[in-house]
Amino acid sequence: MKYISTRGASPAIGFLDAVLAGLAPDGGLYVPEAWPQFTRAEMAGFAGRPYAEVAAEVLAKFAGDSIPRAVIDDMTAKAYASFSHKAVAPLTQLYDGVWQMELFHGPSLAFKDVAMQLLARLYDHALAAQGRTMTIIAATSGDTGGAAVEAFAGASHARMVVLFPEGRISEVQRRFMTTAAQDNVRAIAVQGTFDDCQTIVKAMFQDQDFRKAVDLSGVNSINWARIAAQSAYYFTAAAALGAPERPVSFAVPTGNFGDAFAGFVAKQMGLPIERIIVATNGNDILARMLSQGRYALGNVMATISPAMDIQIASNFERLYFECVGRDGSDTAEAFSGFAQTGGFDIPAGALATMRQTFTGLGVSEADTAATIASTHADTGQLIDPHTAVGIYAARTLGTDHGTTPIVVLATAHAAKFPEAVEEACGLAPALPLQAADLAARPEQFERLPADPAVLKAFIRDFAGAAA
Numbered sequence: 001m002k003y004i005s006t007r008g009a010s011p012a013i014g015f016l017d018a019v020l021a022g023l024a025p026d027g028g029l030y031v032p033e034a035w036p037q038f039t040r041a042e043m044a045g046f047a048g049r050p051y052a053e054v055a056a057e058v059l060a061k062f063a064g065d066s067i068p069r070a071v072i073d074d075m076t077a078k079a080y081a082s083f084s085h086k087a088v089a090p091l092t093q094l095y096d097g098v099w100q101m102e103l104f105h106g107p108s109l110a111f112k113d114v115a116m117q118l119l120a121r122l123y124d125h126a127l128a129a130q131g132r133t134m135t136i137i138a139a140t141s142g143d144t145g146g147a148a149v150e151a152f153a154g155a156s157h158a159r160m161v162v163l164f165p166e167g168r169i170s171e172v173q174r175r176f177m178t179t180a181a182q183d184n185v186r187a188i189a190v191q192g193t194f195d196d197c198q199t200i201v202k203a204m205f206q207d208q209d210f211r212k213a214v215d216l217s218g219v220n221s222i223n224w225a226r227i228a229a230q231s232a233y234y235f236t237a238a239a240a241l242g243a244p245e246r247p248v249s250f251a252v253p254t255g256n257f258g259d260a261f262a263g264f265v266a267k268q269m270g271l272p273i274e275r276i277i278v279a280t281n282g283n284d285i286l287a288r289m290l291s292q293g294r295y296a297l298g299n300v301m302a303t304i305s306p307a308m309d310i311q312i313a314s315n316f317e318r319l320y321f322e323c324v325g326r327d328g329s330d331t332a333e334a335f336s337g338f339a340q341t342g343g344f345d346i347p348a349g350a351l352a353t354m355r356q357t358f359t360g361l362g363v364s365e366a367d368t369a370a371t372i373a374s375t376h377a378d379t380g381q382l383i384d385p386h387t388a389v390g391i392y393a394a395r396t397l398g399t400d401h402g403t404t405p406i407v408v409l410a411t412a413h414a415a416k417f418p419e420a421v422e423e424a425c426g427l428a429p430a431l432p433l434q435a436a437d438l439a440a441r442p443e444q445f446e447r448l449p450a451d452p453a454v455l456k457a458f459i460r461d462f463a464g465a466a467a
Helices: 015-021 040-044 051-063 069-081 112-130 143-152 171-178 194-206 208-214 224-240 258-268 285-292 316-323 328-341 348-357 365-379 385-400 418-425 452-466
Strands: 002-005 030-032 091-095 098-102 134-139 158-165 185-191 216-218 248-253 273-280 294-296 343-345 358-362 406-410 446-449
Touching: 002 015, 015 051, 015 112, 015 224, 030 224, 030 316, 040 224, 051 069, 051 224, 069 112, 091 365, 098 224, 098 385, 112 134, 112 143, 112 158, 112 224, 134 143, 134 194, 134 452, 143 158, 143 171, 143 185, 158 171, 158 194, 158 452, 185 194, 185 452, 194 208, 194 216, 194 452, 208 216, 208 452, 224 248, 224 258, 248 258, 248 385, 258 273, 258 316, 273 285, 273 348, 273 385, 285 294, 285 358, 316 328, 316 348, 328 343, 348 358, 358 385, 365 385, 365 418, 385 406, 385 418, 446 452
Parallel strands: 098 406, 134 158, 134 216, 158 185, 185 446, 248 273, 248 406, 273 358
Antiparallel strands: 002 030, 091 098, 294 343
């Protein structure tokens, strides 16, 4: 299995090289040279199997012969042993035809754990074989950073740096990043938005001298292994609801488009997904793109679902590449132009292809809060604001598709956003037992400006001191 860049100017590389590289040298994102396939019998056989076993089947398709199958099985077993629910990603029914897939049972109480716990083990396997230590950087709008710290803290072959926008994430999200005691972790509060953090990370990858000096890698959803790992839960959910004999739809709260694109990946591999609803908050670049046919920046607004306060959805480049017939030069021109001008029109054929799978909806703050309250009143479930965005979109757009079940991806535990949940429904969600002492743990983090030069200097010093 080989991996190619969406911008077409980097050579094809193997799976582990793509994992360690993160971003391709030409600025593109890695995707498989060809989509691996599951048979209908294989997918039907996923029903009732332990989650770790299904995840191993999916990962093996993408890893090819680069990792022995016994090693893959061991990785997935250990990654998901850290989850507090034995099913890892259990389904619960909320309404007629609407299901919730609980993706918040990992160490940092967010869906990012599903991929990050596996990714840390992939890095350890690859770097140990090479006798190498890398500097791993992650920009986070809230949950990626906490999941990365939980997964990589104490790793012997990785230094972890997380950048988060100061004052734009919840206290619980911040504390999952800033309370790690291990010396190989640094958290930085950047004085700017998540898009500022993400832009700086991309600039670091494109600075070849800096990249080489600190041996840089990234674990944002630009890293292909994140997408591969997340695609597994689409298979488990769909199989539990009757796939492949029965099609399934999904509603995905998303900002950076990685989780939604993972569903597209599962569909490319043969899963009968009827629709993927892209549910955004007021930062609705993706919903606007799907309805208007133009991918264009807006101003980042702060919302009660802060992990989606994003106006540059990095993984959209992967979808665009697929929908323009895998034309790397077209993709490079479009996204290089976007970096300069802040917008471009989607070619008509590509937009039509996107709309065959994706529907978008931007959800207001009022509707998000009302959905938290109504879901609790109707079902007894306390949900976080991001999940509320997904539930609202599913119930708003899912009524015209007959009996096809819709699975909402519940992306975070309600206790990660206690103020918003309590204001919406009058109840303060409690942290689960494994995180009950989080507020008492001492914090340690840096405050730095959104200045690439300042951040590069800090990371150089950290990498040098840790080397």
